Amino acid sequence: VVLVVDFGAQYAQLIARRVREARVYSEIVPSTMPVAEMLARNPRAIILSGGPSSVYAEGAPTLDRALFEAGVPVFGMCYGFQLMATMLGGTVDDNGAREYGRTPLSVSKAGSTLFEGTPTEQPVWMSHGDACSAAPEGFTVTASTDVVPVAAFENDEKKLYGVQYHPEVMHSTHGQQVLEHFLYRGAGIEPTWTTTNVVEEQIALIREQVGTKRAICGLSGGVDSAVAAALVQKAIGSQLTCVYVDHGLMRKGETEQVEKDFVAATGVKLRVVDAEKRFLDALAGVSDPEQKRKIIGREFIRVFEQAQAEIIAEVAGGEDVAFLVQGTLYPDVVESGGGTGTANIKSHHNVGGLPEDIEFQLVEPLRQLFKDEVRMVGQELGLPEEIVQRQPFPGPGLGIRIVGEVTKERLDLLRDADAIAREELTAAGLDRDIWQCPVVLLADVRSVGVQGDGRTYGHPVVLRPVSSEDAMTADWSRLPYETLAKISTRITNEVADVNRVVLDVTSKPPGTIEWE
Numbered sequence: 001v002v003l004v005v006d007f008g009a010q011y012a013q014l015i016a017r018r019v020r021e022a023r024v025y026s027e028i029v030p031s032t033m034p035v036a037e038m039l040a041r042n043p044r045a046i047i048l049s050g051g052p053s054s055v056y057a058e059g060a061p062t063l064d065r066a067l068f069e070a071g072v073p074v075f076g077m078c079y080g081f082q083l084m085a086t087m088l089g090g091t092v093d094d095n096g097a098r099e100y101g102r103t104p105l106s107v108s109k110a111g112s113t114l115f116e117g118t119p120t121e122q123p124v125w126m127s128h129g130d131a132c133s134a135a136p137e138g139f140t141v142t143a144s145t146d147v148v149p150v151a152a153f154e155n156d157e158k159k160l161y162g163v164q165y166h167p168e169v170m171h172s173t174h175g176q177q178v179l180e181h182f183l184y185r186g187a188g189i190e191p192t193w194t195t196t197n198v199v200e201e202q203i204a205l206i207r208e209q210v211g212t213k214r215a216i217c218g219l220s221g222g223v224d225s226a227v228a229a230a231l232v233q234k235a236i237g238s239q240l241t242c243v244y245v246d247h248g249l250m251r252k253g254e255t256e257q258v259e260k261d262f263v264a265a266t267g268v269k270l271r272v273v274d275a276e277k278r279f280l281d282a283l284a285g286v287s288d289p290e291q292k293r294k295i296i297g298r299e300f301i302r303v304f305e306q307a308q309a310e311i312i313a314e315v316a317g318g319e320d321v322a323f324l325v326q327g328t329l330y331p332d333v334v335e336s337g338g339g340t341g342t343a344n345i346k347s348h349h350n351v352g353g354l355p356e357d358i359e360f361q362l363v364e365p366l367r368q369l370f371k372d373e374v375r376m377v378g379q380e381l382g383l384p385e386e387i388v389q390r391q392p393f394p395g396p397g398l399g400i401r402i403v404g405e406v407t408k409e410r411l412d413l414l415r416d417a418d419a420i421a422r423e424e425l426t427a428a429g430l431d432r433d434i435w436q437c438p439v440v441l442l443a444d445v446r447s448v449g450v451q452g453d454g455r456t457y458g459h460p461v462v463l464r465p466v467s468s469e470d471a472m473t474a475d476w477s478r479l480p481y482e483t484l485a486k487i488s489t490r491i492t493n494e495v496a497d498v499n500r501v502v503l504d505v506t507s508k509p510p511g512t513i514e515w516e
């Protein structure tokens with residue numbers, strides 16, 4: 001494993017993904033993890049991420065020097081680079097030499113470990129206040145910029161490397177190459193990690209974990225739970241029963257699709273539970289997003305426990321069902337604060353929203369994977385394109401796309417608006433260009449409109465089309481005006497009580513993809 005030490009920026013996940021793109025398995029650990037614990041995991045290399053702090057700021061995160069003396073190759077980026085510089089005896093000045101955004105980098109040692117085969121002038125993405133003016137002893141300076149005399153340094157003997165910029169972002173055009181040079185040349189790691197290995201490894205692990213016992217899996221119709229279920233089905237076959245909870249927060253036609261497509265593709269045993277009333281009763285009067293998420297997570301588990309009892313009685317002939325399969329992904333784990341020092345941004349219903357008295361043991365075969373990797377695993381398992389390439393849909397469903405209290409009337413209204421948006425996006429051939437397009441109902445907002453000859457006082461819906469690689473960061477999609485116009489006209493004409501359609505033009509960060 002390659003460990004990516006997270007200094008609290010959004011960059012650590014991107015670095016971890018880039019390492020995996022280089023076919024080397026990586027995981028994120030918080031910078032507060034004791035170095036002894038990091039080393040106990042026998043990492044093949046350690047990468048220090050960027051971070052929001054200045055190394056001179058009071059309380060700035062730091063590391064035990066032992067990390068640099070353990071013989072493990074280390075690559076520092078941005079904050080990680082400056083930390084290396086100061087801890088190893090170099091000089092970092094807070095002299096206001098700041099650089100933000102795309103910056104030309106001059107490589108001063110073309111054949112170096114990091115820069116071999118890359119141009120002597122290359123654009124890189126900078127984001128820093130302080131600047132390194134002298135490398136630590138034993139290090140060679142291998143690149144600089146107009147502002148920063150030491151923008152990269154290398155110590156081949158000790159296998160310590162660092163760059164001031166962010167090689168993990170797309171704008172650093174040779175960043176991936178530099179990262180791969182560190183992994184292959186600097187750290188001597190072979191690129192062998194593939195999704196085929198993941199499938200084989202997970203199947204073995206699932207068999208070991210579940211043994212001859214029975215498992216159930218919650219299917220949501222989304223990619224994650226579908227791939228998780230298909231993987232477990234492959235591992236333990238008929239010991240698995242899938243449960244699809246219709247919580248009444250699904251989109252139009254979704255339940256029917258799961259019943260048809262997924263079962264046809266996998267031959268899995270499926271039980272559909274109609275729990276609409278139960279969820280709506282539990283959500284009545286609640287408009288706080290975190291509270292909604294917790295309630296939905298809790299009710300999910302309760303419904304499963306009930307289904308479990310029924311399955312034990314009918315299918316398992318009295319034998320216990322001990323395991324619950326979930327399609328939890330790595331970003332869910334990281335964003336819910338599991339394993340890193342990053343803030344809890346939202347409780348994902350399948351991680352932070354779990355009640356404490358849960359009776360199942362969890363089987364989460366995708367817990368270490370990013371979304372694009374899950375899609376590859378799905379392909380590997382032979383799932384049809386319509387399932388593997390489906391746009392992400394959150395577990396709490398439309399419940400977190402109604403800003404305000406969730407009611408049946410509001411859900412029906414949002415379902416209609418959402419179906420129109422999806423229909424038009426598909427008709428325009430835009431499905432592959434957008435990552436997902438939540439449609440959000442601002443249920444507590446009303447605005448004045450005019451339709452026919454009369455005044456209306458209806459609700460706005462928000463279109464939130466985004467492009468993204470992994471949902472960690474996203475940009476709003478520049479949809480063609482004709483498509484937007486068509487969606488707007490149809491929604492205001494066809495959905496009673498909606499008299500305004502607005503477009504969300506916020507990237508993530510600062511906005512999240514969903515509104516709640």
Ligand code: XMP
Nearest residue numbers: 347348349392393394395396471512513514
């Ligand atoms: P945000 O809104 O945090 O969403 O930018 C990132 C991605 O995660 C999806 N999402 C969820 N998925 N359970 C899920 O399974 C959840 O509770 C949840 N909340 C958000 C969201 O649709 C987007 O793809």
